[in-house]
Amino acid sequence: MFVDSHCHLDKLKVTEELGIEQVLADAKAARVEHMLCIGVALDDFEQMQGIVGQHRHVSFSCGVHPLYVAKHGYVGAQLAAVCAREDVVAVGETGLDYYYDKDHIQAQQDSFAHHIEVANAVQKPLIIHTRDAREDTIAMLREGQAQHCRGVMHCFTESLEMAEQALDLGFYISISGIVTFRNAKELRHVVENVPIERLLIETDAPWLAPIPHRGKENHPAYVQHVAECVAQLKGLDVAEVAEITRNNFYELFKLQRTALNN
Template sequence: MLIDSHCHLDRLDLSPYDGNLDAALQAARERGVKRMLCIGIDRGNAQTVIDIANRHPDIFASVGIHPLDLADEVEATEALVALSESEKVVAIGETGLDYYYSEDNKNAQQASFRNHLRAAAQTRKPVIVHTRNARQDTLDIIRDESDPEVAGVLHCFTESREMAHAALDMNFYISFSGIITFKNAADLREVVASVPLDRMLVETDSPYLAPVPFRGKKNEPKYVVEVAQCVADIKGISFDEVVAQTADNFNRLFNLAA
């Protein structure tokens, strides 16, 4: 069971499918993608991702506020809990810290991240973490606020081996995207090699970051195949082993039946 653990289905380029999301999803299914997690990034798209999940038994949703989509007022923990009440919502986020694109609102980002981690602890739903150029603050806030029995995943991981293993020590999973296929990602491939397969997820983060040989095109869930194959190549194991183990990891993390 191949799973795209992080995709933005409400943002896909559907022009190759005559604007039909169902056709794009079918293209993924035909390549063996059996489940997808559609990610919320702000209050405005929360109902959209839930509606997509409700229409498809193989799609689940998350709700949260991306650090680059913060409004003037930080969403309260209670509001995040309320957003997550749908049965198809299996995670809180994406949330986290991004100092690469936005460093002038660090305090708001940190407050929002803390509220998401508290909501995750209350709902017993794992948190999906975006982190860029904020390694120590990300780890410190997780250490302060995360319930290790709930934990979560550092998605589209591009940071250091040391950060990955610090997160693993706090019971988090690490998810890798098509970036691992890029020619200039040798250091990241070393991180992939060091992360145990039973603590790893694969994702597309579509419509962004299409893997080689589709780099430069709009990404979509069917290309998670290339991410899983790259993991297999890095670790010197079979594609089928990567598919099976990452699916088990996904279902365990998000409390889903196989």
Template sequence: MFIDSHCHLDRLKLEEFDNNLDNVIDAALAEKVNTLLCVSVTLQDFPAMAEQTAKYDNVWLTCGAHPLNQDDEIDPEQLTNLATHSRVIAIGETGLDYFYAPETKPVQLDSFRKHVRVANQLNKPLIIHTRDAQEDTLAILRAEQAENVGGILHCFTESWEMAEQAIAMGFYISFSGIVTFKNAAALREVAKKVPSDRFLIETDAPYLAPVPHRGKQNQPAYVVEVAKHLASIRGTSVAEIAKQSSENFHRLFPQTA
């Protein structure tokens, strides 16, 4: 069995699936992807996301605001209230992105700190997005005592040095379809080094479809391709990648086991 540790079901173009999310879930189950973590990117859209996925027992949720979605200042009370939803198992997606929006750095930093504080208050792990912001990301995680809750550095594309420091704080490193891309040799070297009890797999659907589905809309069923490439990189079997990544997910989120 496989777990897609990061997807955005509410962002899929459902017209490709006969306008029915059931078809997305069924396609995943057909590939033995039996658990999905549907990740929030804005607080405003969280209620609709929760309603859209309500009937699926195998879909868990997060609550937070992506660092590139900072039109409104984060209200910690609103985040806290929304994140008490029974299927919310993590806070985020939060973090820092200086690649696409360095001009919003002050707002991103403030939002990130607030997310970590709410995570500690609710004792829920964090889902971290970080791009071109290694030093600030690690500094905030340390300053705000994120090691108390841990979490996931999702869709990881940074250095082994960053991964190593995050792992030391109790975080997991999640690999997406990027690890299958031709220009991702450096990332594949990182993927070789992450300890077996600290990696996860994800799609980030509908984005970043892995080889051999490049150019298509991504979907949770495609996480199997990430597992296949990771198995090749690490010199192990796909079954072992599925087993280990699932065990890691359930260790971080015991309520999903």
């Protein structure tokens, strides 16, 4: 049984032939027992919750992605109110992205600091997006005392040094389909060196489909390919990777395991 620790079900290109129910059925057939659907903007939250909220095998988070900060602005008290809801299991996606947006760094930092404050207040883990902002991301997590809420560095593509710094703060490292790409040498080095007890696996669907589906829309069912690559790098059986990363997920997000046949 697998868990997809990070996907965006509300961003899938739903058609008459492939609706959300079919995507979830395909995930179940691929032995994916739980999915975490990630919020990227408060304006989209109610729509996302409407799509996934009735499915007991899907949980969701609330946050403002760093690349949405410039458009959506400061989220203030609204973020805290939504994240305090019992049905919200995590704060984010939040973080810093200096690769795609160098023009709103201060706004990103202000938003990130607020997300850390909220996560500590509601005692729910952070979901971190970081790109070309290694030093600032770690510095802000330390300054905000994020070790108290912990969290996950999602879709990790940074250095082993940064991974180790995040581990020291109690964070998990989440591996996406990028690990299957031919040019992902540094990421594979990270996977080889981070303890399996601190790894999660994800799809980041609908983006970053792993080999052999690269170039197609990504779906939670494909998380098994991430697990297979991690297993090969760690010298473990796929079943071991599935079991350990699944347990890591439930421990971090304080969720009860859901039976796949329910």
